[in-house]
Amino acid sequence: MVIKLSNDRVIPWQPTVIAGPKQALLVTPETAELMIRKSKRPLLVLGPLVKEEPLLSLAVGIAEKWDLPVVTTGDAYKAFREKDLDSVAYGAIEIVNLLKDPEWVGVNGEGQHDLVIFLGCIYYLASQGLSALKHYAPHLKTLTICKFFHSNADASFPNMKDEEWLKYLAKMAGQ
């Protein structure tokens, strides 16, 4: 019960994914946007948890507003294709494996990405992927814009209810 007395918004959504002393920085949409602006080769990774509306349109909106190359994981590819969003399909594990290789050429062949934004991957699987990048990909930063706090990311939205989260995403999509 003690754990619940502290700030719920920055306890990992599944609290036992806490891995160690290094924790993600809590960010707002404004800070997230700054990270994207600062990045030279960002990448948006969209998972199967955002393949339905209204999240689908918001994710498309974010990709389009920031002109982000997109990777879709799980079986998310089809839903985004039907929304006319170009993406490259990889397994969540496969794309993380590529991202941790500093020599990888990136999804558009222009070089390894320096910022990876995750949205909609299964929480505990994403947490493992973020952990891999935390430990073995010092060449890039990770940002999660799910409605769950991801302690293994470099920066994360807090835990939120749907209403607040949709507002965050809409803001990032410029809507």
Next chain:
Amino acid sequence: MAPKPKDMKDDFWKSKDIKISIGEIEEKDTKKMGEEVPMGPTPKPHVTDLRSWDMKLLDRYEPFYAPFCDMCCLCTFGKCDLTEKKGACGIDSAAQQARIVLLACNIGTAAHAGHARHLVDHLINDFGADYPIDLGMNIDIEAPLIRTLMGKKPEKLGDLREVISYVEEQMSHLLSACHTGQEGSSLDFESKALHSGMMDDLAREVGDIAQIVALNMPKGDENAPLVELGVGTIDAKKPVVLCIGHNVLPGAGIMDYLDETGQEEDLEVCGICCAAIDVTRYNDRAKVVGPLSKQLKFIRSGIADVIVVDEQCIRTDVLEEALNKNCAVIATTDKMCLGLPDMTREDTDKIVSKLVNKEIPGALILDSEKVGEVSVKVAKILAPEREKLKFLPELDEIQKMASDCTECGWCNRVCPNSKPMMEAVVAASKGDFSKFQELYEYDVCYSCGRCEQECERDLPLMDFVTKVGEHFVKDEKFSIRAGRGPVQDVEIRRVGAPLVLGDIPGVIAFVGCSNYPDGGKEVAEMAKEFLERNYIVVATGCGAMSIGEYKDEEGKTLYEQYSGDFDARGLVNMGSCVSNAHISGACIKIANIFAKKPLEGNFEEIADYILNRVGACGVAWGAYSQKAAAIATGVNRWGIPVVIGPHGSKYRRLYLGRADKKDNWKIKDLRTGKIMDGEPAPEHLIYAAETVEESMPMIAKLCIRPNDTAKGRQIKLNHYIDLYKRYFGVLPPDINLFVRNDKDIPITHKKEVKDLLEEVGWEPREIPQEPSLMGLDGD
């Protein structure tokens, strides 16, 4: 315990294959334990003897690490934070992950080796060390793993002792490597994990062969009987004894006592997890409750009067849960004593008296015959008393309690699958139990009970799920084919060529536990899909049970719809966890029987053959245990890829190939001696998929092998393309990597594939005749 006749016969005399088998059986070696045989390079390999093979695998399938914990807390230097730092002992994060994986594999291997040691010693005690290992006329290669790794053919039960002693010796070395200040290389830790997994495979073969021959379980019988599966098959009006775990001996003791005393119709004996499968292999009157995901719900239902626990995968709070239901617990092995008094040497009636009078909370009885008598007697006394008890709240009581929910949401947060428990409680407070029903069906909630412990109102949420589920219990009547054990040599002869050449698109093995992301139905649906596509589908353990819990529109389970043949469209339940050894065993037999590769001491040539030519893929969609880690790592060393569910990412390590690195896929054609460009086949050795939809095309893809014929490759690519298009809506973007020349292109997708090939600038390439990793750098 005396050997006894059983209902299940081998029936090989009426096999349609008997004529073929006699005509084709070669009098292969008759090497016995202790006899001199032409020996390959690595009999009884020590930890480092197969290191060069491991490094070939690890070079191509580089370990992918995803730390579950940033720190190491194994010695008093620590805790050490390994995030971009080394620990006080000098270990880095990658080596630490590999070390923990080795530790997990060692735990899993020790569980199987301890299990096998117990079986072997017990059965030798009962039947004698000279009891013959005879799996019938259709199985000449009775122990492919033992033959390959020990370099000998086991003739009698006593020979299995030498094998298990070898495993135990290797385990000591492997476990010692986990100590602080020993191994420092992640790759060498991985090589040791692969060795540990292979020892696990060997131990499982020992355990299953021992119980098959001594307890007269089905011996590769494709017509093994259908046995009853599901909570609804259990007559709760009778006294009920529940066996949980993996060791058949206590359950066999119960069945024997019932038979000997003529009470077989008076009691229900049922099981959860692999104990259920193995007791039904011993006696098909026993019933299978279901996979591990049923455990807490079934205990909470109060149906069982006595719970007999043996070893592995049992809830460690089983005693507390059972006592809450006025149910007696009997622990039966040294692996799980639960703090109970050792009553092994006590008079049987005295133990019964103490248990029913609650003088002791439960009993430890390390004698399976005594377990049989005590459990039956206690169940018969407790059942009428317990009949009057109420074990679960009524629906109106649930509604009232549910109204206390504060909607804090922590039940959802601590759920491993983030299932909507809070929403179910809120709905129940309004009299709507449909959301609980959704959690109950197909074990979407696998009743770990974390939510209940977190609830600030102490709501008994598992009781809620169980009570709502009661309404459906009467419909939970399924069937599962009793575990048949190994594949027959005649079956290998029949499918060897079509499998190696690719005409049968692959062998898919659904194995492992029930830590599913979204219930067991997904596994059944996967099995059904590949059965309909002409694959050979094999199953073991909880996976085999989940497959049985699915019925089609006509009310038939997959076991009723498909034969138990090891052939295209066959659904083969091999048995329990230990029976997984027969899956790698079948692949080894293909190398031996079909390709005439010698087995004895010849690991690397056999593994190389399997990796490059046998289109087999394991699927452990709900893998959770250390045993599953050992099993997967073991089959990986033999060259068999495995797909695991998303929770499998928590094992911390996968073996992933890089299709984009052309040089990683070089192979040698043993026929010409030429080193040539290969293809990413199989692309990964162990891979965690996020969703079923992602896993299906991946499984089909991982059955592709470099030596497929053009016809075989067309068939395999057709399935890969078809599944990919279904779930992704487009052609697989990597299809060009698997088309070697025009003849490989499936006719039904010819135009679109050709268009894609043209778009990416594809060019045909040479096909190796005998693809191999042997003879590359370092050899």
